Amino acid sequence: MPDTALHLALAEDLLAAYVSGEPIPPLIDAHPELTVEDAYAVQLEQVRHWQAGGSAVRGHKVGLSSEAARRQIGVDEPDFGHLLDTMFYAEGEPIPTARFLQPRIEPEIAFVLRKPLQGPGVTLEQAADAVDHILPALELVDSRIRDWRISIVDTVADNASSGAVVLGATPVPVDAIDLASAPCELHLNDVVIETGDSGAVMGSPLNSLVWIANKLGEMGTALQSGHVILSGSITRVSPVAPGDHVTCTIDGLGAVSAVFS
Template sequence: MSTVFDDARPDAVPPAVVKAADLLAEATRTRATCPPVRTLFDDGGDLETAYAVQQLNVRRGLDAGRRIVGRKIGLTSVAVQRQLGVDQPDFGALFADMAVPDGAEVTAGQLLQPKVEAEIAFVLGRDLPDRASTVVDLLRAVDFALPALEIVDSRVRNWDISLVDTVADNASCGLYVLGGTPVPLTRVDVRAAMMTMTRSGVIASEGTGADCLGSPLNAAVWLASALAERGDPLRAGDLVLTGALGPMTPAAPGDEFEAHISELGSVRVRFAPEGAQR
C-alpha cells in the first residue's frame, strides 16, 4: 500500500500522522476508545494523510508478525458517501488474525463498538496489476465468491467519524466471517443477489448486490484500480470484501447473526454473552 510518505525517512513522517497512528494503536491495545483523529490536523486532514496514518499502523502490524490476506472496501453506499461528503469508497487491510470461523463465537471484550453487515466476498485466482481495471479483468481474475459477514469496529469514541477518521482507522476494520462453500461467478448474478441478515432470529438488514455501488463487481474494480495506482495491486489469493449489501446492525453480547445471500448460501457468527470468560 503506497502513500506519499513511502520513500521518506521515518523522521520525515509528519508528527501529526505519527500521533494519530499512536492514538489508534493505543485504543486497540487498551480496548478503550479515543477521540476523533481528525482533531490532530489543523485542517481536519485529507484523504492521503488518512491513508498515511492507516499505512503506518499496517506496517507496525506486519513488523509484529501479522499477515495481510486481502482488502475490504467501505463506503459503498451512496447515502453514506453523501453523509460524509465524499464521492468514492475507501479501503482497509485485512489481516489473517481478523478471520472468525463460520458459526464461531466472538470473544467477550474482543471489540469495542461492533456492528455487523453482510457482504459478498471474492477470492482472486489472478493478479490485477492494471491501473484502469475493467469488469472483464475482474471476471477473469475472481476464482470464486463467498457469503461474508464483516464485523466493523471503530476505535473512535461513539463512532464520531469523518472520512479521515475511518480511513486512518483502517477503514473501521474489525473481524470477518466467511461462508464455507465457494461459488464461481458463472453460477451467481452478484448484482441481483438477495441478502437477508437476522439478529437473534429477527430480520435486521436486507438488500441486494445492486446496493453495493450498483454491483459488487463495480466496487472490486474500483479497488483494483485504486491499489494498482498506489503501486500495491491485488494479487492471486487475495480476499476482497466488496462492501455492505444493506444497513449495518449494532452487535451486543449474546447476539447471533446469520446472513443468507441467494445463490451463495449462509454465514453465521455469535457474540459471547456478557460476563463470559475471555
C-alpha cells in the first residue's frame, strides 16, 4: 500500500526548504526503502500544493537525459519534473539567485506543443507532428538536497531538481535543424565554458519528447497543447552566481541569454 502520510511528510520537508533556503539531508538516508514510484508521489504532492496556491503547470522537464548522467546516478532511464508558470523568466529579466539554494545552469532545446500528446505507444513521427516549434532554452537546475548529494529517489522527489527556465524568443520549426547533431556552446560572462551537440540528449532531443510522452502516458497523464517540454542538458551543468550573464547558442536555433541578480 502506498504510504501517503510519508509522501506528504517528505513533500512538506522539501517545501520547507524552499522557504528557509536551507537544503535538507538526502531523503534516502532516513528512508532507504523509498522507491522511484514513492518519489514521484512526493513530487506530485508538491505540485498539488503549488496549484492550490494559484500556480499552473506549464510543461515538463526531462532529467538524466544523457547516458553519462544516468550512469553517474546508477539508473537506466531518465526522470521528469513539472514546470510551473512561476519558474519562467523572460530574456533580460534579472533572475534573483537568492531565490535558489544551489543553482546551476544548463543549455537545452525546448519543444512547444501545438496539440496534446499522450502515450503509451507514441512514435517519433507522432511526437514531431505534435510540436508547434522549438526554441533554445536555459534551465536553472537547483536542489533542495544538501550538497547535491542526490540519489534517483532524491532528485525525482525534488521535482527533478527544477529551478527556473528562460526560453529563446524566435520560434523555429521542428524540422528546420538536424536535432541529432546541432552544435551548442554555453557562454558564461562572454567566455565559452562548455560545448556539445544535441545528440547528447538521448541521441536526439526528439527521443526525449517521445520518452516523456510515453512515461506520463503510463501514469495516466498527457502532455497538453501549449506546454513546454525541456528535453535535457546538451552539456555539463555550470554553477551561477549574482552578476553572471549566461548565453546558450545552438546552430540553427539561435541564442538565449539569462542574467542573474
